[in-house]
Amino acid sequence: MGKREDNKKRTEQRLLDAGIRLLGGPNGENVTVQDIADEAGVSRATFFNYFDSKQDIATAFGRRQRESIFAFAETLPEDMPTADKILAVLRADIDSVHHRLGNVTFARYIMMSVFGNERLARAELQNWDLLAQMYGDILTHGIDRGEVPSDLDIPLASRMIVEMYFSAQSEFLFGSTEVPCAELIERRARMLFTGFGIS
Structure with missing residues (x-):
């Protein structure tokens, strides 16, 4: 550089x-x-x-976060069980967000800024698509290893993982749950794995 x-x-x-x-x-x-x-x-x-606006700080953070998580996923062992690999990525994502932000105020600002602006919302949904592709790659590798049913709808399942992650974050940030965000995400991820038939 x-x-x-x-x-x-x-x-x-x-x-x-x-x-x-x-x-x-x-x-x-x-x-x-x-x-x-x-x-x-x-x-x-x-x-x-x-940046075009102060709201673009939110999407820049999301982009950096995504790049960091992609890099982390690449470091995971090839033979790591599929469920463990997805949980490791989810944990790393939420731990990194909390570490980098230091408090929930900016996380709330991100949610409100992004989904209160059509341009930023479209950019964030593209981010979700890229995250879903990453989880899709993990699930596909799991099929090859015999850990994931071969008839699993990979695009749908990977999108469900992403939507679960952000839904749990929203509930933690704006809802009344007292369950720590990481625990909430892990509980829901395990429920998805059961539904997917992941061993």
Whole structure:
């Protein structure tokens, strides 16, 4: 990576980190683009070189998170049982989200920003499609290993895993459940595995 490209990556990361800190803070809903630029130590014009709006911070976080999870999935052993592999990815995803955000305020902001904006919602649904493809690859490998029924509808099953994950997150963030998010996701994942007939 060239020096210029490296500097661009660092600037984008500073803006992303600043956005997460401010938008996840107690006064998050009143944070402006200028506030984020100031926190990152750049100009307002520089902010717009990287993001179209402060809401785009949310989708950028989601994109980085997805890339991180894809990389993690690639490190898992080939012979790891299918159910264990999917659970490992789900756990890594939620653990990483909680570690990087530090609190639930920004996670709530992401949900409200993304699904309150048609353009961002479409981008997020594309993200879901990519995640479903990853789980589909794991399930397909499970068929080859004899751990997953050969007649399982892979596109539907993989999409159900993704929708379960985000549904559990939403319930944890906005609902009244006292069950930790990771536990809620694991319980529901195991129920899906039973329905899928995964051994």
